[in-house]
Amino acid sequence: MIESIDRALAILQLFLQEERPLGITDISSQLDLQKSTVSRTIETLEARGFVYKQATGKYWLGLPLYSLGMLYKEKATLQNIVYPYAQALVETCRESVHLTTFAHISMKYPQHVILEKIKAPQTIDLAPPVGAIRASYCSASGKCLLAYSPTYRNAYRGCRLQKFTAYTCTDWDELEHELAQIEKQGYAVEKEEVKLGMACVAAPIFQQGKIQAAISISAPIARFSDDGEKRYIQAIVQTAKEITMALQ
Numbered sequence: 001m002i003e004s005i006d007r008a009l010a011i012l013q014l015f016l017q018e019e020r021p022l023g024i025t026d027i028s029s030q031l032d033l034q035k036s037t038v039s040r041t042i043e044t045l046e047a048r049g050f051v052y053k054q055a056t057g058k059y060w061l062g063l064p065l066y067s068l069g070m071l072y073k074e075k076a077t078l079q080n081i082v083y084p085y086a087q088a089l090v091e092t093c094r095e096s097v098h099l100t101t102f103a104h105i106s107m108k109y110p111q112h113v114i115l116e117k118i119k120a121p122q123t124i125d126l127a128p129p130v131g132a133i134r135a136s137y138c139s140a141s142g143k144c145l146l147a148y149s150p151t152y153r154n155a156y157r158g159c160r161l162q163k164f165t166a167y168t169c170t171d172w173d174e175l176e177h178e179l180a181q182i183e184k185q186g187y188a189v190e191k192e193e194v195k196l197g198m199a200c201v202a203a204p205i206f207q208q209g210k211i212q213a214a215i216s217i218s219a220p221i222a223r224f225s226d227d228g229e230k231r232y233i234q235a236i237v238q239t240a241k242e243i244t245m246a247l248q
Contacts, residue, residue: 008041008045015051021056042059078115078247079115082243095120096117096118097217100202110136111135112141113134147179147204165192189229191221197221201236202236203236205243207248208248
């Protein structure tokens with residue numbers, strides 16, 4: 001491993017996790033690095049355009065990273081295949097739809113990344129943006145990823161789970177019981193565990209027998225009546241099955 005490159009990538013990942021401009025002191029504290037080391041690394045990233053200095057003295061991500069992300073999105077087979085199915089789901093349910101997968105970065109607890117997002121025209125946008133990294137143990141999509149991937153689940157079993165609302169499950173025994181139920185029934189439901197007033201249903205997407213991603217419907221909790229929830233579950237499970245077939 002090349003130490004200087006590893007430091008630069010760790011700094012870029014920190015921006016991704018924090019989702020806000022960061023100063024030298026912020027980065028030094030979060031990554032346990034000397035300020036002089038952070039300054040040299042930031043200067044190199046700035047020279048290449050990967051970060052830029054704001055008027056506040058803090059740094060934010062530069063346009064080359066946006067270009068790389070858009071290039072990845074353009075060439076990403078999974079998103080290209082999923083998009084028409086997700087768009088049809090939005091039109092049918094009139095709710096926002098997300099595609100998520102594992103976030104393969106070093107972290108304290110299991111997390112996933114938003115690969116694609118299609119917002120329903122009539123809804124208020126309260127869901128995270130594309131590229132956002134979120135906790136897996138308290139979202140429907142994340143729970144699908146955990147339920148169908150023992151390797152992913154075992155890597156974090158026993159770690160401390162952060163509480164986001166009064167409804168967030170932070171007990172591993174309870175979580176394991178729920179994950180077993182999700183694996184058995186083929187879908188996950190989450191109500192106000194991440195954000196008060198919001199709920200979500202999700203189903204797994206498989207390729208060659210292994211889970212690759214999860215697709216979800218997000219909506220205000222008020223629309224999760226018995227009939228509404230049942231309709232969302234039927235729609236998300238059917239869509240996930242169709243996408244899985246398309247990936248074979």
